[in-house]
Amino acid sequence: MNIINLLTVGKIILNENTPSRTTKFEHYLIPYYQRGYRWDEEHVHALLNDVHAFMLSDEKKYCLQPIVVVPRADEEGNNIWEVIDGQQRLITMNIIFNYLNRPRYSIIFEKRAKSTTFLKELSSETYEHDNPDFHFMSQAFLLVKNWFEQKTQNDVGYIDEFNSTLTKKVEVIWYQIEELKGIANNEIIEGKKIDIFNRLNIGKIPLTDSELIRALLLSKVKHGLTEREAVLRQAEISNEWHRMEMEMRDEKFWYFINNKALEETSSCIEFIFNLIAQNNNKRYSTYLWFEKEIKSDNPEQERLTAMNLWNQTKDYFSKLKHWYTDSHLYHHIGFILASGDNSIANIKKIIENSRTAKSVFNKWVFDEVKKELSHININSLTYEKSKPELKKIFLLHSILLTASLKSGRYIKFPFDLFKKVENDGGWTIEHIHAQQSKEMKDEKAIRRWLQETYKAVEEISSIEKYSNVGAEKHENIEVSEELKAGIQQMLSSAKIDVNKFNLLKTELVQIFDSESVHLLDNLALLSKRGNSSLSNAIFPVKRQKIIEMEKEGIFVPLATKNIFLKYYSSSDLQPYFWSKGDKTNYFEDITKNLQPYLTQY
Template identity: 30%
Template sequence: MSKQENQIILKTITELLGLHFYIPDYQRGYRWTSHNVSQLLNDIWEYRQDPAKVNSFYCLQPIVVRKKTWVSENGDTVDGYELIDGQQRLTTIHRILTYLRIEHLRIDKFSDEYKEDIYTIEYQTRPETRQFLNQTESNLTKPDLYYLSKAYDTVKDWFENSGKIEGRSDKNNFLDTLLPSVKKDAEGDTIMPEWSTQIIWYEINDNSQKSEELFTRLNRGKIPLNSAELIKAKFVNQESFKEFGEQEKVKRRTQLIQLWDEIENHLNNPKFWAFISNKKMDSYASKIEYLFDIATQKKDSSKDNLYSFIHFFDDKENAESLWEKWLSIEEIYRSLSYWYTHKNYYHKVGYLIAIGTNIMDIIQLKKENDKDLFEQEINRLIAESIPNDWDDLSYDNRNDHKKLIEILLLVNTELTRKNNNNNDFFPFEIYKNINKSLEHIHAQNIIGINENKREQWFSWLDMHLNVLPSITTNTKKAAEIIEQAKTIDREKYTYAQFQDLSASIIEILPKDDEDENLYLHNIKNLALLGLTENISLSNSIFEIKRRKIIEMDKKGAFIPIATKRVFLNYYQKESYAQSSIWTKVERENHLEEIGECLNHYLNKTPVLNEA
């Protein structure tokens, strides 16, 4: 069997007029519901109503076709296309056009006003369906005819009763969007109409692939027709790079495919992926699509799965421009790969990506500046991410939480970056896969404990009673409290009793000489943890948290370096004191280290020449 490259292009629905499609017996019939049909109508009309979308197009999902010749029911030989994937979409468009032909234009066939008649769809095992598609009456006797009848009813109801379409002009606008006037320029290329509905035409020319196997794999998601696969097909189809000549064309395409596979393999490394992206790895079937999303500036809020394919290529691409497009992807990949292996850039760029900085902005800075200036620009971006009032942010203000988390992330990446151990890299792959949470280092109270959940009361009591004898100076009172706790009937215990007992415990705990209200919600009293660890530590005194952190660290839990320093008494320095409390000296030393990490950027922001 010969093996030819598949072809991928965009076609307007107008360009489908006059074509013939064949649905083989391995496919089930038409099954779109009223919801599916209404959604398509709504999407096309919302596109047409948006003035910002003029000179763009509404893009339907790909249809997969292969040239085929068959004998029709009346014995005629038909040259057309086997429709391997896309039956539901093309059939629904046919139903919409049939309504507009009969109820709006009131013509017998589209060729009365267009160059060609509406495309035909012929079913191998359901020959009556072809003629039924051009009719308006209902027939509920067979599954296919039932769904086709309901689809037409939905279309009719949408145009006439939904309130979205008002008068003949709206129907004209919808029809012009669905069947735009197609004009060619002097070179024979299609001129983009102001408004149009287009479909991704994926034509299989590789005869080694059986249609039924392709259909099965497509519908099981084994060949995801995502932006990456469509872009790849566009790069390597028979029309690409033809201006280079046959030998050079083969060379370029081979080089592209080899690097494509290399990039895909590297992007499947969880550590590399977590460095360059804040998205889950399973967000992409083909990870390389993320690079095209970066290049096309796709917003996270975009729900268009084919956004990067639609926006990556220009209307007219020649060999040179197409190759430049590929080199732009190479540049993004090689920049990210270099920064990933360079400890300094890894932490600086990694932090910026983690807080949502546009990667293309960073790539652009690299293109525009030499090495030294680039690092200055990176430092400037980091400085701009630090609020001027960072030391006044408060946990008590929910709006400050994101800023506090980002500052503590920067502190942790800075401490790791400055560590002389070259093999010590901040684990973004762990950090991005946990729910980040702010932990009060000192929290000598029961605020936040649910008064209706006994398990929380007794968890707090058990932890504190366990450490009480070893940390209190009032051992007599501690013994009395412990004995009192032994008599508790946990089934009948009330929240009021828990409040009294917890107050007695708190009263004999070691205390610092500073009013906790002055610093409780300040950054000097906050550390970064994963949410699961935070839940197990909330409302516990410092000593309990310290012991728990050590226990978790022994088990290999992710404890950010700054958090670990807090609970291992790193900030006591020469003024060693009772380790069971978070002292004023430690708080100030902790704040000083945070300030040193931030001031590395705040004090070195370059003054750039505006000229």
């Protein structure tokens, strides 16, 4: 089983557990399949400056990135570590210790004996640039030399303090792959080593916190067990780990609790580890928290702590899964996380409150939604000043409408689709009826507007505009054949007269304009990409586009879809116009559904 530990840098130079050899200092083998040393000024200075900053800080520990090794034996049978990941850091620290004239480990390059000798004998007198290894090693030594000369100008004790800090306080994550321990020329083992190296280096994918935590837990839970019991315990954890990972990788589950794109997530279970740990968002901070919690001089205590942390992981997963399967919790918590604070701290706060009785927790979640809307007066929202508030109102409206459905394409609000749009351009507030907008001048955009408009109005001969809500009195507005012919004539012209087009556009907009201002009853939620395709369009064009988007499987929030499918219309005589009655019915539907949450209603 793989071994994972935190080791001070001094321990990777001289480890008391290393078997005796002529030179007891550790030996590291850089295998043939790795490229040579390539750190430049930026990398070398970053390492030096990080240690310097840590030395001057009040922090007790500083951790470098992982060093991944496989135990091997050299030609004389002595222990040597084959480096899978961490070559650049190991060589740079070797050069630093060389310049400081302090004890250091040995670096051996497999099949590059000249590089081994050059690094061992490197000094200000041996700079050479005949090959890449020599060039970058020489450059690194010079950078180290100049950096320390500057630091020691007024501090004769600086080198001693720096060396003590680096060897005694700076740690590395030591990842020892025991499962690949074997004969060096075994083709299967060599292939696995190369696969790991490629994943860590060529793909630029470092070890994740979850991979490190997995190795840590599996290495600690076997203490005091027989070999068979240890294998069974580790297999049990591995199976539970796999089940949770696969369930969380379900997009519907993942996006319910998380805004981060799933394809950017190498390990979903790491999300739970971040919830458990006192995370400070620094790299490997979650693993370091687990390592600190487990670490003890008593192996039995380490086993118990590791099992407790694993049981806590399962408990957190169970809570998240319960939220996902319970309709009330799913839609209310989903709204909180989609519209408000999606931070680890906020989700952990919800978890802590979930430890109360079910009825108490359900009410708490309900009150948290009310809190999200507590500052909103639904009667005073405007397009110009209230876009964030409008987004919350429209999101909750669609969530509640979806939750009330008994059957259909969605019976749970699809937070996965909502957040995918959020990650791909985001959401915006769209006017429902045609707006008087700036003149259009781009001929390509004008032709597209004319084509879409003609397609939408071709079969419309007139529309009915009701003079007042609930009254039978109405006026019939003609969409004349002459107007349609004018659209066709412009489309057939080699060059469009921009002024004539904008006059035609104004006439069409006035026909389909319901004389509304930028208030809630004339606004809806739509993706920015969808909104850009509907910009400047009259209502029947928008309606047709929404229908096409729905047919193509493009996500449109239910409340928005209801608008353009005329769900709020009391008559089917005017499906191409957003009337005063439609607006009133739409506003009333929002207030009816959201009234329990609107403290200012």
